[in-house]
Amino acid sequence: MSPDEYCQQKAAQSGSSFYYSFLFLPREKRLAITALYAFCREVDDVVDECTDDSVARNKLAWWRREVTAMTAGNPSHPVTQALAPHMTRFKLQARHLQAIIDGMEMDLDQTRYLDYPGLQKYCWHAAGVVGILSASIFGYSDPATLQYAEKLGLALQLTNIIRDVGEDARRGRIYIPVNDLQQFNVKAADLLKGQYSEDFVKLMQFQAARARAVYQEAYALLPPADRKPQKTGLIMGAIYHTLLDEIERDGFHVLQQKISLTPIRKLWIAWKTYVRN
Incomplete structure (x- = not known):
């Protein structure tokens, strides 16, 4: 499964209303927004699915490092691998991805x-x-x-x-x-x-x-x-x-x-x- 396919599956399985709005986008933008949505789902699932706060914090810390690795050109997760090519193309800022993770940590605090x-x-x-x-x-x-x-x-x-x-x-x-x-x-x-x-x-x-x-x-x-x-x-x-x-x-x-x-x-x-x- 390619990184883009992973993100597509993540978006489709969620049943989110957002998925239906993506259908009318040109391919490049659809891939980018699907990768962004998959990123949001991944970090949100950390908080929703972990019953141990310390485990959730460690996982969110991993995602912080992964965002930094992605911006340095070394993404390891399918979501960041899919998202990486779009960061420059659409002028997306890593600090905004980190801010999303901040929001997930707020749910723990x-x-x-x-x-x-x-x-x-x-x-x-x-x-x-x-x-x-x-x-x-x-x-x-x-x-x-x-x-x-x-x-x-x-x-x-x-x-x-x-x-x-x-x-x-x-x-x-x-x-x-x-x-x-x-x-x-x-x-x-x-x-x-x-x-x-x-x-x-x-x-x-x-x-x-x-x-x-x-x-x-x-x-x-x-x-x-x-x-x-x-x-x-x-x-x-x-x-x-x-x-x-x-x-x-x-x-x-x-x-x-x-x-x-x-x-x-x-x-x-x-x-x-x-x-x-």
């Missing part, structure tokens, strides 16, 4: 966030910086596009947090800010126990409204000149925005289940968004 600004810092590492790297691969002419991409990354991550509230709680992590929980009289213990209530629904409605506002802020930042090359990001946004709507229509029953869109529906949204833009 912190399981609660006091307020929204604190959560935003985490989201930048987990998704905002991924948006910047992705926009660089898609192509842009106006630097303001990177601000759009960073903001879109935040919106996508906020949607993920809503979708994964129950799953994250079962791992001992709560990303909903503490002061938001207090505002809506929802205790952290309620999430950990999967306790559904009217107060929880109101809390999630507030989180969804925040995410939707960030989507609108992101789209407003996208320069018209870069709308065409950034179609893939717009597809990601459309799929995730539809997912958010679906979660709300379902009454935010996210504590005991993970709500998702069918592959056919994702593909339809991707095609519709591609044609419109």
Whole structure:
């Protein structure tokens, strides 16, 4: 199996909505974004799959060294071997890859966030910086596009947090800010126990409204000149925005289940968004 095939398999197996947005890219950009996505999956899986924090930290330290080795021309992992040729071609910066690893380490160091600004810092590492790297691969002419991409990354991550509230709680992590929980009289213990209530629904409605506002802020930042090359990001946004709507229509029953869109529906949204833009 070649490095590119390894990354393709990693992306396809994840079932992620991102995979469907990659389908419309030219081959070179599709290979680059797939390799970047595979990198994100690899380091994210370290935290999600390791039950021993010390093992997870050692693995993340290995990935830090691997990023350094890649930039020196000596990648050893299929993902970095696939990603290496694209670093210069698309002006990707190793410091941004290291920032993604920083975000994974934050998951080991912190399981609660006091307020929204604190959560935003985490989201930048987990998704905002991924948006910047992705926009660089898609192509842009106006630097303001990177601000759009960073903001879109935040919106996508906020949607993920809503979708994964129950799953994250079962791992001992709560990303909903503490002061938001207090505002809506929802205790952290309620999430950990999967306790559904009217107060929880109101809390999630507030989180969804925040995410939707960030989507609108992101789209407003996208320069018209870069709308065409950034179609893939717009597809990601459309799929995730539809997912958010679906979660709300379902009454935010996210504590005991993970709500998702069918592959056919994702593909339809991707095609519709591609044609419109």
